[in-house]
Amino acid sequence: MKLFSLSKNxxxxxxxxxxxxxQDGSSVFSSKNSLxxxxxxxxxxxxxxxxxxxxxxxxxxxxxxxxxKRLIKNAYRINKIPLxxxxxxxxxxxxxxxxxxxxxxxxxxxxxxxEITEEVKSVLDKIExxxxxxxx
RNA sequence: UAGACAAACCGGGCAAUUGCUUUCCGAUAAAAACGGAAAGAGGAAAGUCCGAACUUCAUAGAACAGGGUGCCGGAUAACAUCCGGGUGUUCCGAUAAUUCGGAACAACUGACAGUGCCACAGAAAAUAUACCGCCUCGACUUUGUCGGGGUAAGGGUGAAAAGGCGAGGUAAGAGCUCACCGCUUCGACAGCAAUGUCGGAGGCAUGGCAAACCACACCCGAAGCAAGGUCAAGUAUAAAGGUCGUUUCUCUUUUGAGAAGCAGAGUUGUUCGCUCGAAUGAUUCCUGAUUGGAAUCGCGAUCUUUGGGUAGACCGCUGGAUCCGAACAGUAAUGCUCGGGCAAGAUAAAUAAUUGCCAUCCCAAUAAACAUUGUUGGGAGAACAGAAUUCGGCUUACAGGUUUGUUCUUAUC
RNA sequence: GCGGCAGUAAUUCAGUGGUAGAAUGCCAGCUUCCCAAGCUGGACGUCGCGGGUUCAAGUCCCGUCUGCCGCU
Numbered sequence: 001m002k003l004f005s006l007s008k009n010x011x012x013x014x015x016x017x018x019x020x021x022x023q024d025g026s027s028v029f030s031s032k033n034s035l036x037x038x039x040x041x042x043x044x045x046x047x048x049x050x051x052x053x054x055x056x057x058x059x060x061x062x063x064x065x066x067x068x069k070r071l072i073k074n075a076y077r078i079n080k081i082p083l084x085x086x087x088x089x090x091x092x093x094x095x096x097x098x099x100x101x102x103x104x105x106x107x108x109x110x111x112x113x114x115e116i117t118e119e120v121k122s123v124l125d126k127i128e129x130x131x132x133x134x135x136x
Numbered sequence: 137u138a139g140a141c142a143a144a145c146c147g148g149g150c151a152a153u154u155g156c157u158u159u160c161c162g163a164u165a166a167a168a169a170c171g172g173a174a175a176g177a178g179g180a181a182a183g184u185c186c187g188a189a190c191u192u193c194a195u196a197g198a199a200c201a202g203g204g205u206g207c208c209g210g211a212u213a214a215c216a217u218c219c220g221g222g223u224g225u226u227c228c229g230a231u232a233a234u235u236c237g238g239a240a241c242a243a244c245u246g247a248c249a250g251u252g253c254c255a256c257a258g259a260a261a262a263u264a265u266a267c268c269g270c271c272u273c274g275a276c277u278u279u280g281u282c283g284g285g286g287u288a289a290g291g292g293u294g295a296a297a298a299g300g301c302g303a304g305g306u307a308a309g310a311g312c313u314c315a316c317c318g319c320u321u322c323g324a325c326a327g328c329a330a331u332g333u334c335g336g337a338g339g340c341a342u343g344g345c346a347a348a349c350c351a352c353a354c355c356c357g358a359a360g361c362a363a364g365g366u367c368a369a370g371u372a373u374a375a376a377g378g379u380c381g382u383u384u385c386u387c388u389u390u391u392g393a394g395a396a397g398c399a400g401a402g403u404u405g406u407u408c409g410c411u412c413g414a415a416u417g418a419u420u421c422c423u424g425a426u427u428g429g430a431a432u433c434g435c436g437a438u439c440u441u442u443g444g445g446u447a448g449a450c451c452g453c454u455g456g457a458u459c460c461g462a463a464c465a466g467u468a469a470u471g472c473u474c475g476g477g478c479a480a481g482a483u484a485a486a487u488a489a490u491u492g493c494c495a496u497c498c499c500a501a502u503a504a505a506c507a508u509u510g511u512u513g514g515g516a517g518a519a520c521a522g523a524a525u526u527c528g529g530c531u532u533a534c535a536g537g538u539u540u541g542u543u544c545u546u547a548u549c
Numbered sequence: 550g551c552g553g554c555a556g557u558a559a560u561u562c563a564g565u566g567g568u569a570g571a572a573u574g575c576c577a578g579c580u581u582c583c584c585a586a587g588c589u590g591g592a593c594g595u596c597g598c599g600g601g602u603u604c605a606a607g608u609c610c611c612g613u614c615u616g617c618c619g620c621u
Binding site for chain 2: 005015053061064067070
């Protein structure tokens with residue numbers, strides 16, 4: 001198992017999962033409110049974390065949308081280890097869907113990787129605290 | 137030389153680390169995970185504006201409706217594309233010129249098949265008509281007024297006024313007559329043709345708008361890979377068949393409610409225990425009658441078989457009107473022959489991120505200096521934009537760069 | 550990926566090729582002790598943008614931009 005990988009098993013592929021997530025999941029905003037994450041925590045025999053990234057068509061053009069998705073995925077796979085460990089300890093399966101709430105192409109034509117990393121980190125931190133029960 | 141314009145081409149490179157998708161190998165019965173190797177966005181992948189391939193539907197053929205195209209010839213699988221030619225319009229330059237040269241653009245068939253429109257102004261906007269004017273005749277109250285007739289040369293209106301201009305002619309005028317120009321038409325010649333040149337005739341008759349309806353000629357069946365095909369989970373569900381069941385009590389006017397409980401299900405493989413716990417009955421027959429039993433239909437459970445087919449998987453899916461090079465044919469578009477190459481195939485959707493260096497660009501300082509070049513320091517390191525069945529075009533977006541050509545006009549030497 | 554619709558005043562919409570309109574809103578005046586209502590008047594337009602056809606284009610044709618809807 002590679003440390004920083006993000007293979008097919010760690011991404012949400014099924015339509016049903018995503019619909020469940022949108023219906024039943026709760027949401028969390030990043031520290032600067034530029035990202036929004038919908039997440040769902042449930043007990044499972046196969047503990048782990050699965051993610052998806054969804055960017056609205058209205059946010060920007062195809063090149064821009066692809067780029068922000070890649071940056072978010074990249075930031076996640078670098079910083080995922082604490083959350084994954086916590087999920088395994090507590091025997092939970094976590095589904096996360098990242099979306100853009102503050103970002104769009106008009107305002108953020110050039111995307112800065114470091115800024116997005118900080119945003120993703122803040123989201124993961126909040127969810128991790130929920131999982132381990134340190135946050136009420 | 138720079139600039140401008142046109143055409144063609146490129147549109148970042150190298151290294152390290154961390155990752156993604158596909159294929160192959162380790163490699164097996166198969167899958168997952170792991171390791172290794174190879175490959176992995178564009179000139180517009182975009183807009184979806186045209187044209188095709190392909191697939192399904194429909195299909196005996198044709199027409200109508202509807203849509204598209206519209207100078208001529210060629211290229212092509214096809215096209216609204218491309219190439220060559222003609223004609224016209226506009227602009228620029230030269231010129232004595234109506235001539236010559238260059239560039240750009242053109243939906244560039246038909247207005248005597250028909251219907252329609254042409255605001256305002258104007259007498260009149262299409263069967264010509266007579267407001268002012270010009271000429272003439274008559275009457276009267278005679279420097280004038282009224283009435284009849286001739287007249288499209290002049291005025292005024294308009295985007296547009298019934299060939300233009302000059303001469304003859306006339307009461308005044310009029311292609312009424314003539315020359316030149318334009319137009320229509322006939323013949324000869326050149327050209328495959330559009331058309332052009334020359335000669336003759338007509339005597340001007342048919343103002344504009346078909347990107348108004350329309351007519352004529354030619355073309356088009358419809359939908360689109362979310363097309364379509366194969367496999368196919370489900371206590372999702374249709375049909376057929378087999379087996380078992382369709383019970384008891386209490387309350388309520390009824391609908392119904394509650395309890396027990398059979399089949400069955402769940403609970404660790406089995407047993408016990410525990411939990412949950414389906415259904416609607418109707419008709420006929422056997423029997424003296426009740427109980428009970430049987431048959432048919434309905435209902436419920438369960439098993440088997442079959443069907444369509446959702447989720448999903450696979451095929452379609454990338455080797456093709458293909459790409460590169462050379463020779464030949466052709467003015468060219470392009471064709472043809474030979475040689476070589478195989479180069480994305482994702483599906484909540486891969487092709488990336490970070491760091492360093494470089495090409496390149498900007499700013500400052502400094503040395504030489506006509507433009508400009510070298511050195512040092514700092515900054516940026518980019519534009520438009522992301523395959524989605526596949527091709528041929530068109531259109532639109534685009535930082536910077538390379539090559540070739542043109543330059544009457546710009547600047548510098 | 551494919552198909553369709555719309556763009557006109559601040560807003561919602563009309564508008565046969567011939568001087569761009571209505572309602573609401575806005576501003577001013579009248580009315581009222583004041584406000585509202587009412588009455589009178591006024592301002593407000595790159596007809597999304599760029600070409601073309603025409604004497605003349607919001608309207609016809611071509612291109613382009615933006616917004617919206619549908620197909621699963």
